[in-house]
Amino acid sequence: MSERKIRVLVAKPGLDGHDRGAKVVARALRDAGMEVIYTGLRQTPEMIAEAALQEDVDVVGLSILSGAHMALVPRVLELLKANGQGQVKVFVGGIIPDEDLPRLKEMGVSGVYGPGASTEDIIRQVKASVAA
Amino acid sequence: MAPALRRRTSFGKSKRLWRLSLMSLVESALAGDRLSLTRLLTQVENDTPEGRQALAALFPHTGRAHLIGVTGAPGTGKSSLVNRLALHYRTQGKRVAVVAVDPSSPFTGGAVLGDRVRMRDLAGDPGVFIRSMASRGSLGGLAQATAGLVQVFDAVGFEVIMVETVGAGQSEVDIARLAHTTLVVEAPGLGDDIQAIKAGILEIADILAVNKADRPGVENTLKALKSALELAHPVRHVFRHHGKMETVEAPDAPVYNSWIPPIQKTVATTGEGIPELAAEIARHVEHLRQSGDWAARERSRLRSELDALLREALFARFREQVKETRYEEALERVFRRSLAPGEAVRILLDGC
Numbered sequence: 342m343s344e345r346k347i348r349v350l351v352a353k354p355g356l357d358g359h360d361r362g363a364k365v366v367a368r369a370l371r372d373a374g375m376e377v378i379y380t381g382l383r384q385t386p387e388m389i390a391e392a393a394l395q396e397d398v399d400v401v402g403l404s405i406l407s408g409a410h411m412a413l414v415p416r417v418l419e420l421l422k423a424n425g426q427g428q429v430k431v432f433v434g435g436i437i438p439d440e441d442l443p444r445l446k447e448m449g450v451s452g453v454y455g456p457g458a459s460t461e462d463i464i465r466q467v468k469a470s471v472a473a
Numbered sequence: 474m475a476p477a478l479r480r481r482t483s484f485g486k487s488k489r490l491w492r493l494s495l496m497s498l499v500e501s502a503l504a505g506d507r508l509s510l511t512r513l514l515t516q517v518e519n520d521t522p523e524g525r526q527a528l529a530a531l532f533p534h535t536g537r538a539h540l541i542g543v544t545g546a547p548g549t550g551k552s553s554l555v556n557r558l559a560l561h562y563r564t565q566g567k568r569v570a571v572v573a574v575d576p577s578s579p580f581t582g583g584a585v586l587g588d589r590v591r592m593r594d595l596a597g598d599p600g601v602f603i604r605s606m607a608s609r610g611s612l613g614g615l616a617q618a619t620a621g622l623v624q625v626f627d628a629v630g631f632e633v634i635m636v637e638t639v640g641a642g643q644s645e646v647d648i649a650r651l652a653h654t655t656l657v658v659e660a661p662g663l664g665d666d667i668q669a670i671k672a673g674i675l676e677i678a679d680i681l682a683v684n685k686a687d688r689p690g691v692e693n694t695l696k697a698l699k700s701a702l703e704l705a706h707p708v709r710h711v712f713r714h715h716g717k718m719e720t721v722e723a724p725d726a727p728v729y730n731s732w733i734p735p736i737q738k739t740v741a742t743t744g745e746g747i748p749e750l751a752a753e754i755a756r757h758v759e760h761l762r763q764s765g766d767w768a769a770r771e772r773s774r775l776r777s778e779l780d781a782l783l784r785e786a787l788f789a790r791f792r793e794q795v796k797e798t799r800y801e802e803a804l805e806r807v808f809r810r811s812l813a814p815g816e817a818v819r820i821l822l823d824g825c
Contacts, residue, residue, distance in 0.1 A: 345519055346582070346607070371583035376607045381590035388596040392589060395603055397511040425508045 347375040347471050349400040352389045353382050354413045362434055362456075363404035369460035370402075370467065386413060390420035393429060399471045405435040415448055430470040434458070495523050499530045502629050507602070510629055514604055517621040528621055531628035536771070538570075538627040538634045539758060542652030544614060544674065547640025549660040550684040552591035553741035554750075555635050559595055561751045562633045568600045570626035573637040574616055577607040584608075588637060602631065614638035614645030620778055623651065641674060649677035650777045653770055654757045656750075658682045659698065661690035675701060678734045680753050686738035686746065698736055732760050795821055 351367045353360050360382055367377045378396050380389065393401050401421070405413060414433060421429050433445060434454040442453055451470045454463055502509040513531075516524035541558075543551050552573065559569045573588035584607035595601045606616045615638060626634050638648050649655045657678035675681075675698075683694055713719070735753050739746035761767040792800075803821055806812035812820075 346609075367585050371578065371585045372581050374578075374581045374583045376577075376584045376586060378586045378589060378605050381587075381593060384593075384596075388593070391596060392603075394507060394511055396605055397515045 347400065347468065348378065348396060348398040349375050349402060349467065350378045350380065350389070350393050350396055350398045351402045351404070352380045352384050352392070353404050354384050354386055354389055354417065355405055355407045355409045356383060357405070357407035358382055359406050360404065362406070363402075366402060366404070366434060366460065366463060369464060373464040373468075375467070386416040386420055389417055390424055390426075393421060393426060394424050398429060400430045400432065400467055402432045402434065402467075405433065405437075408436065410435070410437055411441060411444070414445060414450060418449055430467070432463070432467065432470075434463075495526060496530070499527050502625070503531075503534065505629070507599075510602070510625070511604075513625055514622055517625055518606065518616075518618045520618060520621075524621070528624060531625060534628035535624050536627065538623075538631055539654070540623060540627075540652045541633065541635045541754065542638065542648035542655040543635055543658060544638040544641045544645065544648050544655065544677075545658030545682075546660075546663055549640075549658040549663070550741045551637050551640070551658050552588040554656075554658055554682060554684055554739060554747075555588075555637050556592045556594055557739075557741050557744050557747045558635065558751060558754075559592070559601060559633075560744075561747055563595075563598060563600055566600075567632040568630060569595075569602075570631035570634045571595075571601070571603040571637065572606060572619060572622050572626070572634065573603065574606045574608055574614070574619060574639050576639050577609050579610070582609070602626070608639050611647075612645070613647030614641045615647045615651065620651055646674060646677045650774055653761060653767065654754055655679045656682055656754070658684050659694060660685040661688045661694045663694070676705075679732065679757050680750070681734055681736045682739050682746075682750055683736060684739045684741055687740045687743075691738065695736060695738070702734060702736070731764065732757070732766075791822075 349370055351363050351370075353363055363379070367379050370377045378392065378398065380392055384392075389401065389403070401417065403410075403414060403417060410433060414431070418431060421427060421431070430451040431449065432452045432454070433450055437445070437453050437455055445453055452463070452466045498509045498513055502513050513524070513527050516527055518524070543555055545551055555571055555573070559571060562569050571592065573586070573592075575584055575586045575588060577584045586605035586607060588605055589603060592603055595603060604622060606619060606622065608614075608616045609618075611617050615636070619636060623634055623636060636648060636652060638645060641648075655677050657674055657680070659681060660683065681698055681702075683691060683698065685691075735756075737746055737750045737753055739750055741747075758767075761770065800821065803812065803817040807814050807817050
């Protein structure tokens with residue numbers, strides 16, 4: 342039996358067109374031995390949840406720089422649950438004001454990373470969340 | 474959906490419960506439940522005992538889908554072409570599954586699977602299911618479990634299954650053994666006419682798509698491919714030479730196959746040439762059915778699958794029966810050059 346791989350969906354919901362951060366994270370997770378499915382720009386929450394289902398991922402990483410996270414993140418979480426994938430861990434990266442952190446955590450987000458976050462921290466926490 | 478399916482099916486908790494939920498997974502996948510389907514795909518991809526059991530249960534339901542392989546060099550536009558073809562088949566009401574393989578890192582085992590980026594037009598359509606796969610160390614352009622995933626899709630009723638290989642070089646030709654119809658995607662500017670007569674990937678093409686046909690150099694690519702095909706499939710030539718009409722009859726070369734691969738120009742970004750490409754694919758299916766090649770291909774596909782499983786099982790059995798120390802001893806002797814590898818195999822096998 343081959344070793345179980347951690348599968349991660351890295352997605353960019355919303356309308357901002359900057360995916361450098363998402364690509365850096367995707368690459369780092371790849372180098373940590375994970376299988377990263379990259380969806381590209383301007384995904385709706387529906388598209389993300391559908392991709393997460395088809396790919397049976399363990400983790401969804403959302404990169405949002407547009408400030409729309411308080412609308413987009415809950416919608417993704419809700420759709421994942423509706424699809425029977427409530428167990429999928431969701432991480433958020435991008436420009437997220439500190440005051441939104443508690444609310445996001447409360448909704449069930451496993452981790453939030455802003456500019457300057459170290460990829461090692463992300464890898465460690467993603468691995469820990471899947472093992473839990 | 475059964476409430477039991479909402480939880481992540483964890484194995485190891487209770488063998489009996491798992492078996493129950495495995496069979497209900499199989500049943501609800503057959504009934505069209507996408508969550509069950511995706512979980513089964515994961516079990517099959519990870520080659521778990523449960524995955525194998527599921528494949529066994531699903532196998533009687535397979536054999537109905539048309540398997541289309543799409544291969545070609547990196548950057549020729551395979552994903553975009555798959556996207557367009559899938560849209561085309563959706564207008565005909567066919568359910569379409571896509572298995573897209575991308576390479577795993579040989580160093581870390583990780584992978585970035587990016588084929589979905591080009592398939593966003595297919596999002597939100599319940600008649601389409603896209604699954605990305607990492608090659609996980611396989612070298613033939615597919616992953617080891619690709620055939621298994623295809624079987625699952627076939628069993629649950631997808632009528633068209635497109636398998637997109639790793640961006641292939643010259644000899645990643647496993648796809649030809651898996652697919653009924655193999656599409657080789659070329660693009661202008663990738664190589665000269667010597668590339669076109671080399672053995673390997675061009676030989677497996679049932680249909681050649683010259684994508685990015687709006688780019689300069691497309692006529693040269695077409696010419697090189699056409700003349701390469703004519704060498705492989707001689708035809709009667711009539712041409713003017715020094716003002717005289719000449720006719721060169723096709724030699725009575727052994728006819729391997731009456732199918733001559735057509736060449737179709739496409740521009741996947743705009744959809745140009747896609748209906749024509751789909752028509753060629755349909756014509757190929759018709760040819761396979763009428764010539765009896767469909768059954769022949771099915772048989773050889775199942776044979777290679779059986780052989781692969783047999784090899785794997787024999788090797789596993791061998792490793793169970795031969796003590797690790799004996800194996801290491803033999804390896805050590807090979808390493809010291811006191812035993813040739815072939816001899817070592819003979820000694821190890823005779824010993825068990």
